[in-house]
Amino acid sequence: MANLPEDVEIILAHDRKYKFHAAQLARGSTFFSDMLSAQNAKRLGKKAEFAGINTKWVVKLTERDTDRNPAGKLELLELDDMGKPMHGTGRGMVLNENGRIPTQLFDNYERVLYALYGNGISYPEGDMQSVLIRSVGAIQIAEYLGCVHTIGKPVEVALVRYGQDLFKHIQAQPWNWAQMACRIESELIFQEAIIHLAGNWTLYSHDEDVLDTISDQIRTLCEKHHNILNDKRQKLELAVMSQYPGDLATPSQERPIRREEFSKDILVWMALCFFRHYLGQRIILKKGGLSPDGGYELYKALGTAGDAYMDKSVLNQLHAKFPVTKKAMNVVENHLLEIKECIKGIVDAHGIMKNESQLITPVAYLTCVEVEREDCPWVGVDDAEGGGVPLGGGRNGGRMWGNDIIKKNLSASRRLAAGAGGEEESPTRKRARNV
Secondary structure, X not given: OOOOOOXXXXXXXXXXXXXXXXXXXXXXXHHHHHHOOHHHOOOOOHHHHHOOOOOOEEEEEEEOOOOOOOOOEEEEOOEOOOOOEHHHOOOOOOOOOOOOOOOOHHHHHHHHHHHOOOOOOOOOOOOHHHHHHHHHHHHHHHHHXXXXXXXXXXXXXXXXXXXXXXXXXXXXXXXXXXXXXXXXXXXXXXXXXXXXXXXXXXXXXXXXXXXXXXXXXXXXXXXXXHHHHHHXXXXXXXXXXXXXXXXXXXXXXXXXXXXXXXXXXXXXXXXXXXXXXXXXXHHHOOOOOOXXXXXXXXXXXXXXXXXXXXXXXXXXXXXXXXXXXXXXXXXXXXXXXXXXXXXXHHHXXXXXXXXXXXXXXXXXXXXXXXXXXXXXXXXXXXXXXXXXXXXXXXXXXXXXXXXXXXXXXXXXXXXXXXXXXXXXXXXXXXXXXXX
């Protein structure tokens, strides 16, 4: 490819002109595959050949980006025998920003066009909000050119380089990132977004802006994992409330167990009663699974043990209600610490405080949501149409050849473009585009 002459000129502005290969553009883009056809190629004259002119197509950005057409509009220009645009149409638009924020449209076009050659995508230093805006701009152009499958992975790699800054931004706006992840088919970003959406679904399920932004498929997935979390909460609370630590239930091997055997553990029973008194109050006051944080604070305290809950101040209140000697109260307190350690083990065993997200900084809701690859909306479609079969999909039952892969990617891009088309754009898609 490097030894072949560039035969396509793309004009974005008066100072943004590029030379590319038609074959390379057509391989990665359905838009260029249709536009840069042999029928549309200019047949150059002998004079142009002697002059070393090889340009057979000139594509110009004729319209700026708008809300309805965020990628603007590219048109194929009519050429003369020397491969030059006729009637002076080859002059690119001249922008006078007059101190306003300059357009990022040209930079995004450049990123996408270079990505068709296998170049990675990078962004200038800035906050994650500006990076998100640039990423969405590049994706909108890729959707227009029909090359999302080509630039999806480079965009994902560019974003992941921001590390915790990216994951913090996903945590702050998981609904926007979930939609974006679907557009570039990023499993990592999608799984991270769903963890935060489902983990905090008690809040998001009542937010109309969030519900209007995400698709019905994502909403259904969040509700599914939210229900799984509810089952985990219920099982944990049931296990904690029904726990009898040590040999409290069987203080003797003789049957029937005599009353005196149980009476020896009266202070242990008091400690257990105090613990259940406290836990029952927290659950009734909706501080457990029915709380806005989904029980995070309560489960965190139970999983920490020690003085994380039921400290001296609480025990003094219980002592005032059920007065015993100071020595007996100290014994009750020690038994209570043992019970707390037992409960801590139960919380750990249930894994409800496990952090499945990439975010290091703790958040005030559960992040133990396990999002599988099959949960990604595009996985089932790709697998059903053969996109997920690495072997046996090519000629003679072997691996796919280069052209086979190109055809598969172009077919997938056309399906994506067809699914995104239509006269009227849905409100959900408009919101997702205008992140």
